[in-house]
Amino acid sequence: MGTRRDFIEKLTVSAVSLPILYGSTNLFAASEQPYKGPKLRVAIMGLGSYGTRVARAMVDCERAKLVGVISGTPSKVIKWQSEYSIPEKNCYNYQNFDNIKDNPNIDAVYIITPNALHCRQAIRVAKAGKHVICEKPMAINAKEGQEMVNACKDSDVKLLIGYRMHFEPKTVEVVRMRIAGEFGQPKFFQGQSGFVIGNPNQWRLNKKLSGGGALMDIGIYAINGARYILGEEPIWVTAQETKTDPIKFKEGIDETIQFQMGFPSGAVASCLSTYAMRHLDRFFMTGEKGWMEMKPSSGYGPIKGQTHKGELQQPHSTHQTLQMDGMAQIIFEGKQPIVPIDGEEGLKDMKIIDAIYLAVNSGKKIELQ
Amino acid sequence: MGTRRDFIEKLTVSAVSLPILYGSTNLFAASEQPYKGPKLRVAIMGLGSYGTRVARAMVDCERAKLVGVISGTPSKVIKWQSEYSIPEKNCYNYQNFDNIKDNPNIDAVYIITPNALHCRQAIRVAKAGKHVICEKPMAINAKEGQEMVNACKDSDVKLLIGYRMHFEPKTVEVVRMRIAGEFGQPKFFQGQSGFVIGNPNQWRLNKKLSGGGALMDIGIYAINGARYILGEEPIWVTAQETKTDPIKFKEGIDETIQFQMGFPSGAVASCLSTYAMRHLDRFFMTGEKGWMEMKPSSGYGPIKGQTHKGELQQPHSTHQTLQMDGMAQIIFEGKQPIVPIDGEEGLKDMKIIDAIYLAVNSGKKIELQ
Numbered sequence: 001m002g003t004r005r006d007f008i009e010k011l012t013v014s015a016v017s018l019p020i021l022y023g024s025t026n027l028f029a030a031s032e033q034p035y036k037g038p039k040l041r042v043a044i045m046g047l048g049s050y051g052t053r054v055a056r057a058m059v060d061c062e063r064a065k066l067v068g069v070i071s072g073t074p075s076k077v078i079k080w081q082s083e084y085s086i087p088e089k090n091c092y093n094y095q096n097f098d099n100i101k102d103n104p105n106i107d108a109v110y111i112i113t114p115n116a117l118h119c120r121q122a123i124r125v126a127k128a129g130k131h132v133i134c135e136k137p138m139a140i141n142a143k144e145g146q147e148m149v150n151a152c153k154d155s156d157v158k159l160l161i162g163y164r165m166h167f168e169p170k171t172v173e174v175v176r177m178r179i180a181g182e183f184g185q186p187k188f189f190q191g192q193s194g195f196v197i198g199n200p201n202q203w204r205l206n207k208k209l210s211g212g213g214a215l216m217d218i219g220i221y222a223i224n225g226a227r228y229i230l231g232e233e234p235i236w237v238t239a240q241e242t243k244t245d246p247i248k249f250k251e252g253i254d255e256t257i258q259f260q261m262g263f264p265s266g267a268v269a270s271c272l273s274t275y276a277m278r279h280l281d282r283f284f285m286t287g288e289k290g291w292m293e294m295k296p297s298s299g300y301g302p303i304k305g306q307t308h309k310g311e312l313q314q315p316h317s318t319h320q321t322l323q324m325d326g327m328a329q330i331i332f333e334g335k336q337p338i339v340p341i342d343g344e345e346g347l348k349d350m351k352i353i354d355a356i357y358l359a360v361n362s363g364k365k366i367e368l369q
Numbered sequence: 370m371g372t373r374r375d376f377i378e379k380l381t382v383s384a385v386s387l388p389i390l391y392g393s394t395n396l397f398a399a400s401e402q403p404y405k406g407p408k409l410r411v412a413i414m415g416l417g418s419y420g421t422r423v424a425r426a427m428v429d430c431e432r433a434k435l436v437g438v439i440s441g442t443p444s445k446v447i448k449w450q451s452e453y454s455i456p457e458k459n460c461y462n463y464q465n466f467d468n469i470k471d472n473p474n475i476d477a478v479y480i481i482t483p484n485a486l487h488c489r490q491a492i493r494v495a496k497a498g499k500h501v502i503c504e505k506p507m508a509i510n511a512k513e514g515q516e517m518v519n520a521c522k523d524s525d526v527k528l529l530i531g532y533r534m535h536f537e538p539k540t541v542e543v544v545r546m547r548i549a550g551e552f553g554q555p556k557f558f559q560g561q562s563g564f565v566i567g568n569p570n571q572w573r574l575n576k577k578l579s580g581g582g583a584l585m586d587i588g589i590y591a592i593n594g595a596r597y598i599l600g601e602e603p604i605w606v607t608a609q610e611t612k613t614d615p616i617k618f619k620e621g622i623d624e625t626i627q628f629q630m631g632f633p634s635g636a637v638a639s640c641l642s643t644y645a646m647r648h649l650d651r652f653f654m655t656g657e658k659g660w661m662e663m664k665p666s667s668g669y670g671p672i673k674g675q676t677h678k679g680e681l682q683q684p685h686s687t688h689q690t691l692q693m694d695g696m697a698q699i700i701f702e703g704k705q706p707i708v709p710i711d712g713e714e715g716l717k718d719m720k721i722i723d724a725i726y727l728a729v730n731s732g733k734k735i736e737l738q
Contacts, residue, residue: 190559242631243635262609270627365732
C-alpha cells in the first residue's frame with residue numbers, strides 16, 4: 001500500500017514540477033488556449049440514471065466526448081442515439097460488446113452498471129483493448145477488484161475509477177492544503193455519508209446486483225474521503241451494523257454501518273454509512289494546526305466547505321464534466337490527479353469494504369496489512 | 370433504567386402541568402416577582418480552578434449562596450473568606466468536615482475535588498445530613514456511584530450531579546424540541562468532545578486521583594448528551610482506544626477513545642473523547658423530520674446551535690449560575706429539570722463509562738441491561 005504515500009511524499013517536495021491536475025483545465029481557462037487536441041471517445045455501458053447524468057455532463061467536456069453506448073434496452077439506445085448523435089456502428093448490447101475491439105472510433109468504455117456486473121464487464125472491455133472507466137465501487141470485493149487490475153494490466157489498458165470528488169475543486173483544494181502542511185498533522189476525520197433510499201425494488205437493494213448495501217454505494221465516500229483527507233492508509237477497522245427495516249433492507253443489504261479506522265500516525269476516523277437517515281453528507285477533519293469541514297461533502301450539487309482559514313471559494317462545476325475531462329488528460333497526457341483515480345486506488349477501498357463487513361460479522365477489530 | 374423514559378413519557382402528555390425548570394428563573398424575570406424566599410446555602414469542597422469558577426458564578430445567583438468552604442489549604446481558605454465574606458465557623462478541612470452536621474447555616478456541600486475522592490466525601494457529607502452536590506463524573510465507576518446513591522437515600526438528603534448543560538438554555542430548548550416531536554424520531558447522534566490538555570502534572574492525568582482519562586472528564590459530555598438528545602438509554606456500546614503519547618497519558622489514562630452506542634429505537638450514536646485534539650466540541654443529531662447541531666456544545670462560553678428551524682436564539686447566562694439557582698429550586702421546591710440531574714442520572718453515565726472501558730479492554734460489544 002506504499003504507492004500512494006510515496007506519491008504524496010514526492011509531491012510534497014516537488015509539487016511545482018509535477019503535472020498535477022487541480023480539477024479541470026476549465027478552471028484555468030483564462031490562461032490557456034482553447035483545447036484543440038484529440039478527444040477521449042467514450043462509450044457508456046449502462047444507460048440508467050447515473051449513466052444519464054454522466055452523458056449530460058459530458059456535453060460540456062472539452063477533452064472527452066460520448067460516442068457510443070452499450071445497453072440491453074433497444075429503446076434506450078434509440079433515445080440516446082438521437083440525443084447525443086451516436087452512430088449505429090457505436091451501439092452495442094451485452095452480448096456483442098466484445099466486438100468493440102474492432103471499432104477504432106472508441107477509446108474507452110465507462111461501466112455504469114450494477115456493482116456485481118463490473119468485474120466481468122471490465123475484463124471483457126480490457127480484453128477488447130479499450131481503456132476501462134468503472135463507476136465506484138469498482139467491484140463487490142477486493143478479489144474481483146484485483147482481477148480487474150490484473151486484466152487491464154495484461155491488456156495494457158488504463159483502469160480508472162469514477163471517483164468524481166478527486167476532480168472537485170474544493171476537495172482538491174483541501175487535499176492540497178493537507179499536503180502543504182496547512183492543517184499540521186491530521187488527527188481525526190469524521191465522514192457522515194448517507195441518505196434515505198427510495199424505491200425498494202431498485203438494484204441497489206438487490207444483493208445479487210449490488211453486492212451489499214449503503215456501504216458499497218455511499219459509505220465508500222467516507223472511506224475514500226478518510227484516505228484522501230488524512231493522507232494515510234488505515235491499519236485497522238472496527239464496525240457496527242444496525243438494521244431497523246429488515247423488509248426494505250434484506251439479508252446482505254446493510255442499512256446503517258458505523259465504522260472506525262486507525263492510521264499509522266495515530267490519526268483516527270469515525271464514519272457513518274446509511275440508507276436510512278437524512279441531513280448527513282459531512283466531512284470534518286481536525287489537525288494539529290487547523291481544521292476543515294465540508295458540508296455537503298460528496299453530493300452532486302455545489303460542495304460547500306470551510307477551513308480555519310475561511311470559506312472555500314473554488315467555483316462549482318459539474319463533477320462529471322471535470323472528471324471526464326480529467327480522465328482524458330490522464331489517459332492521453334499521463335497527468336496525475338492530486339488523489340489517484342486508478343484501479344489500485346479503487347482496490348484499496350475494496351479491501352477496506354471487505355474488512356468492514358468482516359468486522360461487522362465477526363465483531364472484531366480487523367487489522368489491515 | 371425506566372425512570373427517565375417514564376418521566377419523559379409523562380412529560381410528553383402533560384408538559385404544561387409539570388413544574389419543569391427551563392433554565393433559571395432569570396429567563397422569566399420579566400413575568401416574575403424578585404425572589405425573596407430562602408437561599409440554598411452552599412459550602413464548596415475543593416477550592417481548585419473549577420471550584421473558583423463555581424464560586425464566582427454563584428455571586429450572581431438569586432436562590433443559592435456560597436456560605437462555606439472545605440479545603441486542605443489554609444491560605445486558600447483565608448483568601449476565599451475575604452473574597453466571599455465567609456465566616457470562620459463555616460470553614461472546614463478534610464479531617465473535620467464531618468462536623469458540618471452541627472452547622473445549621475449550611476444546607477448543601479458541592480464536592481469539586483478529584484474524581485477518585487468523590488465517593489468517600491459524598492458519603493461523609495450525606496452522613497452529616499447535608500444535601501450533596503457532586504461534580505461530574507460523580508465517581509470513578511458505577512459501584513461507587515451506587516454507594517453514593519444509597520448513602521444519600523439512607524440519610525434522606527438529595528444527591529445532585531453538576532451537569533451544568535441541563536440548565537443551559539439552548540440545550541434545554543433542543544431537548545424540549547425533541548420531546549415535542551419536532552425532530553421526529555431521532556436516528557443518529559454524534560458527539561465530539563475533546564481538547565488538548567495542558568500541564569502533564571495535573572490530577573486529571575493521575576489515575577489514582579482521576580480514575581481515568583479524557584472519557585471521565587470530557588467524554589462524559591458526549592455520553593450524557595447522546596442520552597438527553599436522543600431521549601433513550603443505550604443497549605450496547607463498542608469502543609476503540611488510541612494512544613499517541615504514552616508519556617503524557619500513562620497506563621489507565623485514556624488519551625483518545627472513539628465509542629458507539631445503540632438504542633432501543635434503532636438510533637445510534639458515534640462519539641469521540643480526547644485529550645489530544647483541537648477544534649472539537651460538537652453535538653449533531655438527525656431525526657426523521659429535522660436535525661440539530663450545537664457547536665460549541667458543552668464549553669463554558671456561549672453555546673451556539675442551529676436546527677432545521679434556524680439558529681437557536683436563547684440568551685447565554687453563566688452555566689454555573691443557572692445550575693446553582695436551578696438546584697436550589699429542585700431542593701427547596703421539588704421542581705424537575707427537563708433532564709434529570711440526580712444521582713440516578715449520574716449513575717447511568719457511570720455504567721456506560723464502565724462499559725466503554727470494558728469494550729476497550731475486551732475488544733467486544735458490551736450489552737447494557
